[in-house]
Amino acid sequence: MTIKFTKRIASEIMKRGESSIRINASSIEEAKKAMTRDDVRALVKNGGVYATKEKHNVSMNSKLLKIRRSKGRGRGPGKRKGTLKARRGERWIKQVRSQRLLLDRLRSMGKLDNITFNKYYMLVKGNSFPDKASLILHIREGGIKINEEDIKAINDYAKSQYKK
Numbered sequence: 001m002t003i004k005f006t007k008r009i010a011s012e013i014m015k016r017g018e019s020s021i022r023i024n025a026s027s028i029e030e031a032k033k034a035m036t037r038d039d040v041r042a043l044v045k046n047g048g049v050y051a052t053k054e055k056h057n058v059s060m061n062s063k064l065l066k067i068r069r070s071k072g073r074g075r076g077p078g079k080r081k082g083t084l085k086a087r088r089g090e091r092w093i094k095q096v097r098s099q100r101l102l103l104d105r106l107r108s109m110g111k112l113d114n115i116t117f118n119k120y121y122m123l124v125k126g127n128s129f130p131d132k133a134s135l136i137l138h139i140r141e142g143g144i145k146i147n148e149e150d151i152k153a154i155n156d157y158a159k160s161q162y163k164k
Contacts, residue, residue, distance in 0.1 A: 006031040006049065009040040016051045024048050092127070098158065099124045099135050105154045111144055 003023060011018045023031045027048030034040050043049040068074060080087065103124065107117045120139065129135040140146060 001032070001035055003028070003031050006034050006040055006043070009034075009037055010044055010049045010051075013037070013041060013044060014051050016054075020052045020054075022050055022052060024050075095131065096124060096127075098132050099129060101158055101161070102132055102135065102154055105157060106139070106144075106146065106150075109150060111146060111150070112139075116142070116144070 006023065007018050007021045010021045014021070024047065027043060030043060030048055034043060040049065065074070085091070100121065103112065103117055103120055106112045107114070112120070120135070123129065123138075124135065129138065136146060136151065
């Protein structure tokens with residue numbers, strides 16, 4: 001075949017880019033004759049085809065900056081971009097997931113029908129409830145009877161789900 005074929009197969013075998021594959025000058029003829037993956041594997045094994053060293057973009061400056069930040073430097077108000085809520089992470093996602101799980105369990109218990117479930121689901125999606133307690137309060141005001149044992153069962157279920 002060609003050297004191009006050998007380089008392509010070697011890059012797949014070694015899991016590197018084609019541009020990082022090199023062929024020894026003494027093995028060029030063998031590389032041209034290689035027709036199968038096994039031929040190329042043999043060339044890689046005996047060192048006729050090799051890959052250059054991987055480059056790492058780790059600078060000393062970034063390491064020093066990381067050490068300084070771990071000590072608390074460069075974390076003041078002048079460096080902050082975004083609101084406090086945005087910097088806190090994915091609090092909203094946790095909140096919505098817990099509320100949706102509550103609604104789902106109430107529906108599976110038979111406390112909510114599909115129409116009511118959909119109504120509350122859309123309210124949760126629209127961020128109408130700051131927490132799960134206010135959602136439960138709103139559902140109770142809607143005329144649906146939820147006792148403390150139901151809530152405890154739902155919380156136990158949620159804990160068992162997130163322990164995985």
